[in-house]
Amino acid sequence: MSDELTQNYAGAFDGHLPFGRRPALLVIDLVLAYTTPGSPLYAGPGIADVMACTERLVGAARAAGVPVIFTNVEYTPGGADGGVFYRKVPALRLFERGAPLGAFPPTLAPRDGEVVITKRYASAFFATPLAALLTAQGIDTVLLAGVSTSGCVRASALDACQHGFLPFVVRDACGDRHPAPHEANLFDLQAKYAEVIGEAQALAHLAALG
Template identity: 65%
Template structure:
């Protein structure tokens, strides 16, 4: 919630006061948590070490509960021929050219054998990928979403999850952005219109209830 603006909160509550139910078949979607956002030498560095710690806890809990885990990353052919206008708009996306170490998952947040990795070229984890089909094949009805960045690929993926019929539950502490203002504003808007924004503690409790 945006702090210190009761009028705004009241205004939104008057129009947007619905809630989504947590389903019977959840999965964890970790969006683009790669070295480009963790390496201070990267143009995309975002200082999201706290969010990394939250993702480590979230991932361990999902695995312990037997919840399917999906990682996404971004991979472009050199020069961005498959990146379209997105690649043109954000020159820093060159960090994700195939073979770049900035596109790797951090050592403490690695997919296990058998876990799904979806490589994408645009903001949403659904756009131009087979994620929708993969989730339906697994019988998933709910996505707990974490990752980077809150105002970019997390937002786009949560919106598309809703539009594809998967209830999105965005985990606040497990998302990160370059600045707290877009992070907080995006979470406020997601909660109002497109998703349930929950705490890490709530997410861990939900995983525990799935055991």
């Protein structure tokens, strides 16, 4: 982002949030629809780096005893339960029940006992039990990884903030189909709703808990 833009936000949108005492790692929609070349939702060649970073975060979280929560998207055939979102985005048909691209890649598959939140809209919190689940476990901080930065990651980070959880977006573990919306949304999230951190900082937080 330009110096002019940074200076414009200074003094109004430059606050910071502390890392909490009990985090969870939220892996958002890293399913085959976004990771497979040729898919209408393919997030581009950079998705390989996003997946590798997320795999390291998942490994570190598991080693530290930090809950790992995955999200996916699923609709009834025809999308009757998808509402306006399904009508607006034709590619969401890839997530009709049983569609192969809705599956998790083998390297980022949930383990037995790990929670999978199935959603129909952008935010992992909207019309799901996620907020109640986090509250019941005493979670105060959410590390966010996944796709897309400008869509479901942003919506989930905003809702984490609005539900009273400290959102920490791991920039290296988030991807979008073009760098412009990716960077613009990371800038805006850091300015208004979340902390945007790098992989090294996220791993250091997890290691300290372990």
